[in-house]
Amino acid sequence: MKITLTFDNGPTPDTTPAVLDTLTRHGLLATFCVLGHRIAAREARACAERAHAEGHWICNHTWTHQTPLGLMPDPPAAVAEIADTQRELGNLIHPDHFFRPFGGGGNLDQRLLQPAVVDHLIEGAYTLVLWNAIPRDWVDIDGWVETAMEQCASQDWTQIVLHDLPTGAMRHLDRFLHQAKDAGAVFTQSHNPTCTPMLRGKITRPLEGYMASGPVLIEALTEKK
Numbered sequence: 001m002k003i004t005l006t007f008d009n010g011p012t013p014d015t016t017p018a019v020l021d022t023l024t025r026h027g028l029l030a031t032f033c034v035l036g037h038r039i040a041a042r043e044a045r046a047c048a049e050r051a052h053a054e055g056h057w058i059c060n061h062t063w064t065h066q067t068p069l070g071l072m073p074d075p076p077a078a079v080a081e082i083a084d085t086q087r088e089l090g091n092l093i094h095p096d097h098f099f100r101p102f103g104g105g106g107n108l109d110q111r112l113l114q115p116a117v118v119d120h121l122i123e124g125a126y127t128l129v130l131w132n133a134i135p136r137d138w139v140d141i142d143g144w145v146e147t148a149m150e151q152c153a154s155q156d157w158t159q160i161v162l163h164d165l166p167t168g169a170m171r172h173l174d175r176f177l178h179q180a181k182d183a184g185a186v187f188t189q190s191h192n193p194t195c196t197p198m199l200r201g202k203i204t205r206p207l208e209g210y211m212a213s214g215p216v217l218i219e220a221l222t223e224k225k
């Protein structure tokens with residue numbers, strides 16, 4: 001049972017420092033998928049700087065995190081969500097140029113990307129950081145640990161999405177890490193190759209399942225949402 005920890009949608013001065021403290025106590029390193037608009041604020045940036053200095057990896061997770069990129073009708077606007085964030089990250093960028101798209105509530109489908117975005121990612125030699133477990137900590141504040149444990153037990157290598165947001169859910173991070181260790185989990189900072197369909201700009205697994213291609217599909221997906 002292998003686990004890769006990722007924390008999305010931060011950093012937040014209310015919660016990220018405590019998450020970093022907990023990870024340090026457990027001797028673990030993670031990936032923080034941060035939002036550009038948050039990094040633009042001084043206190044949040046300081047959290048990301050600290051994470052980076054402590055050996056965690058920083059990943060671009062779009063600027064606004066408002067509309068999944070596959071559902072944005074304007075391709076240049078979708079590309080700007082990535083490019084603006086990358087510019088803001090500056091010295092925090094990992095050499096592999098990590099990028100994590102979002103599907104709105106964890107959906108891992110054609111909402112994630114669109115052709116113009118894929119072209120931009122190839123050009124920028126980005127590495128896609130997807131996931132295979134979402135215990136929905138932002139909804140199930142006190143119950144997500146049990147879900148996470150089940151998800152980790154159900155597959156060899158779990159790349160889990162948690163959120164360093166002030167929901168209260170991260171109060172249980174320490175308990176999760178203890179339970180996982182007791183269950184024999186081995187933690188790794190490396191990303192699971194099955195969750196990495198693009199590595200430094202090279203497509204390693206088919207992207208069709210993650211890409212909207214045309215207004216009809218975008219409409220259909222929007223309705224599904």
Ligand SMILES: [Zn+2]
Pocket residue numbers: 008009061065102
């Ligand atoms: Zn997200």
